[in-house]
Amino acid sequence: xxxxxxxxxxxxxxxxxxxxxxxxxxxxxxxxxxxxxxxxxxxxxxxxxxxxxxxxxxxxxxxxxxxxxxxxxxxxxxxxxxxxxxxxxxxxxxxxxxxxxxxxxxxxxxxxxxxxxxxxxxxxxxxxxxxxxxxxxxxxxxxxxxxxxxxxxxxxxxxxxxxxxxxxxxxxxxxxxxxxxxxxxxxxxxxxxxxxxxxxxxxxxxxxxxxxxxxxxxxxxxxxxxxxxxxxxxxxxxxxxxxxxxxxxxxxxxxxxxxxxxxxxxxxxxxxxxxxxxxxxxxxxxxxxxxxxxxxxxxxxxxxxxxxxxxx
Amino acid sequence: xxxxxxxxxxxxxxxxxxxxxxxxxxxxxxxxxxxxxxxxxxxxxxxxxxxxxxxxxxxxxxxxxxxxxxxxxxxxxxxxxxxxxxxxxxxxxxxxxxxxxxxxxxxxxxxxxxxxxxxxxxxxxxxxxxxxxxxxxxxxxxxxxxxxxxxxxxxxxxxxxxxxxxxxxxxxxxxxxxxxxxxxxxxxxxxxxxxxxxxxxxxxxxxxxxxxxxxxxxxxxxxxxxxxxxxxxxxxxxxxxxxxxxxxxxxxxxxxxxxxxxxxxxxxxxxxxxxxxxxxxxxxxxxxxxxxxxxxxxxxxxxxxxxxxxxxxxxxxx
Numbered sequence: 092x093x094x095x096x097x098x099x100x101x102x103x104x105x106x107x108x109x110x111x112x113x114x115x116x117x118x119x120x121x122x123x124x125x126x127x128x129x130x131x132x133x134x135x136x137x138x139x140x141x142x143x144x145x146x147x148x149x150x151x152x153x154x155x156x157x158x159x160x161x162x163x164x165x166x167x168x169x170x171x172x173x174x175x176x177x178x179x180x181x182x183x184x185x186x187x188x189x190x191x192x193x194x195x196x197x198x199x200x201x202x203x204x205x206x207x208x209x210x211x212x213x214x215x216x217x218x219x220x221x222x223x224x225x226x227x228x229x230x231x232x233x234x235x236x237x238x239x240x241x242x243x244x245x246x247x248x249x250x251x252x253x254x255x256x257x258x259x260x261x262x263x264x265x266x267x268x269x270x271x272x273x274x275x276x277x278x279x280x281x282x283x284x285x286x287x288x289x290x291x292x293x294x295x296x297x298x299x300x301x302x303x304x305x306x307x308x309x310x311x312x313x314x315x316x317x318x319x320x321x322x323x324x325x326x327x328x329x330x331x332x333x334x335x336x337x338x339x340x341x342x343x344x345x346x347x348x349x350x351x352x353x354x355x356x357x358x359x360x361x362x363x364x365x366x367x368x369x370x371x372x373x374x375x376x377x378x379x380x381x382x383x384x385x386x387x388x389x390x391x392x393x394x395x396x397x398x399x400x401x402x403x
Numbered sequence: 404x405x406x407x408x409x410x411x412x413x414x415x416x417x418x419x420x421x422x423x424x425x426x427x428x429x430x431x432x433x434x435x436x437x438x439x440x441x442x443x444x445x446x447x448x449x450x451x452x453x454x455x456x457x458x459x460x461x462x463x464x465x466x467x468x469x470x471x472x473x474x475x476x477x478x479x480x481x482x483x484x485x486x487x488x489x490x491x492x493x494x495x496x497x498x499x500x501x502x503x504x505x506x507x508x509x510x511x512x513x514x515x516x517x518x519x520x521x522x523x524x525x526x527x528x529x530x531x532x533x534x535x536x537x538x539x540x541x542x543x544x545x546x547x548x549x550x551x552x553x554x555x556x557x558x559x560x561x562x563x564x565x566x567x568x569x570x571x572x573x574x575x576x577x578x579x580x581x582x583x584x585x586x587x588x589x590x591x592x593x594x595x596x597x598x599x600x601x602x603x604x605x606x607x608x609x610x611x612x613x614x615x616x617x618x619x620x621x622x623x624x625x626x627x628x629x630x631x632x633x634x635x636x637x638x639x640x641x642x643x644x645x646x647x648x649x650x651x652x653x654x655x656x657x658x659x660x661x662x663x664x665x666x667x668x669x670x671x672x673x674x675x676x677x678x679x680x681x682x683x684x685x686x687x688x689x690x691x692x693x694x695x696x697x698x699x700x701x702x703x704x705x706x707x708x709x710x711x712x713x714x715x716x717x718x719x720x721x
Contacts, residue, residue, distance in 0.1 A: 110505035199489030206506035401457040
């Protein structure tokens with residue numbers, strides 16, 4: 092641990108000495124843009140929390156038993172978490188889609204590429220500052236979200252897990268933004284492209300996959316009507332289903348939370364097979380986090396290759 | 404010593420050949436004017452030199468480094484100013500210079516000193532805290548020039564540095580370039596404004612349709628493209644008629660053209676087309692004096708670059 096610390100510190104100071112980082116932070120926090128985004132973000136979350144609170148108080152004037160209180164706390168937490176995920180999906184493209192396309196648009200891209208800056212510093216600098224800002228938004232909501240601890244029903248573990256998933260998702264969305272920004276000349280087209288891709292990944296793709304999975308399974312069972320499918324087939328189908336759940340931030344969050352509630356486990360659950368045996372499966376977030384990280388690294392690598400490439 | 408060596412460079416965009424087997428060398432310390440009409444391949448050549456663009460074939464070396472194989476070393480050796488000015492919104496002049504010098508790994512304390520000196524050099528210390536996009540075009544151009552100098556490059560590659568500037572700003576940029584050359588920088592700049600070239604260049608390359616049609620020292624090129632020189636000879640207004648006949652019979656004199664005054668009256672002033680060397684010119688002067696002609700002026704007519712350019716590109720393509 093002590094041996095690692097200096098290296099970490101060096102990586103951090105190297106990040107801060109990246110001129111792109113300094114410039115981006117300076118222009119992001121200049122004036123009141125940064126403050127406005129942060130304020131709007133927190134205000135939106137506060138309003139939603141108040142709304143949920145008011146709605147519950149309004150319908151049932153007394154929440155006396157513990158399970159009602161827990162359900163109420165969980166509802167507040169779930170709604171704010173969902174809103175956070177939604178806001179991240181909205182804000183990330185606006186922060187990252189301009190990263191490379193914006194340099195092109197301002198005609199500074201060629202200037203940067205004739206300096207000693209490496210393509211990696213450019214890409215990591217752009218990505219790092221965007222992720223840092225979103226991390227700031229997420230961390231700034233922690234005190235607000237901690238209010239649910241007063242109500243109950245939500246454990247610190249759940250809150251920590253939600254922060255991990257949000258951060259990893261923010262990184263993945265940012266990487267999408269930076270990568271797609273490499274392909275366009277204009278910020279506006281990069282932004283539209285990034286929104287489209289994120290919307291596709293978070294909404295359309297899971298619906299399509301689930302529909303395909305559902306109809307595929309139904310078809311399979313209709314072929315073998317009357318016959319109990321073998322354990323192998325069931326296991327395979329379940330793994331496929333689990334994989335679809337684990338590549339989507341919303342499905343991952345819901346499933347991981349359900350496992351926490353039902354099985355009291357952060358790490359795994361037992362799936363009851365039709366033949367009576369149980370199949371141990373890991374909680375989806377354990378698959379989602381590395382998936383999102385690997386996808387992000389691949390996109391960063393691709394973006395770097397594009398920035399490095401000479402014009403042909 | 405050549406600091407830029409371009410070797411058989413070719414750049415094709417599909418069917419269009421922008422740069423066509425271009426080879427040239429730029430002597431160290433020179434101010435090299437890369438002259439040609441718009442679309443002649445100047446910008447493509449410069450983008451290849453600045454490692455932004457991959458050539459179709461051929462190579463170029465700057466300070467000994469191949470632009471294809473050692474782009475990072477090339478970038479350290481050059482300062483590049485494109486024909487547009489890239490601005491970040493709401494950045495001050497100081498932040499702008501600090502950002503770009505930081506891109507060359509210069510440490511923060513050193514940057515402060517360097518950028519103060521650079522602002523001094525381009526005569527804009529009073530604009531240190533002004534917003535870059537509020538500056539006039541000429542000032543922006545000087546800031547852009549300062550930006551290219553932060554890492555003390557050996558070579559400046561400037562694409563149309565004087566285009567779009569008002570006459571005063573143009574003169575200021577020219578003076579700066581001369582100053583920089585005095586500081587030991589090699590300046591390779593493209594232009595289609597011949598006056599720039601005539602004023603400050605020590606060497607030029609004329610490019611037309613992607614091909615180099617002439618290159619070298621301005622004086623050498625004049626000899627190559629225009630084998631004859633013109634001399635203006637002025638006499639005292641005496642013994643007029645005999646002079647023309649005498650001149651035309653002298654060795655190396657190709658033609659004699661008497662000049663007329665405002666009222667179309669002949670004056671004792673001639674322009675001769677002369678094919679000899681300097682020693683021959685000296686011999687001609689001696690002959691004239693020995694013949695008792697009252698020579699008042701005997702001077703070579705300095706050819707303007709426009710004339711050179713017109714002759715060099717004659718018949719190529721326009």
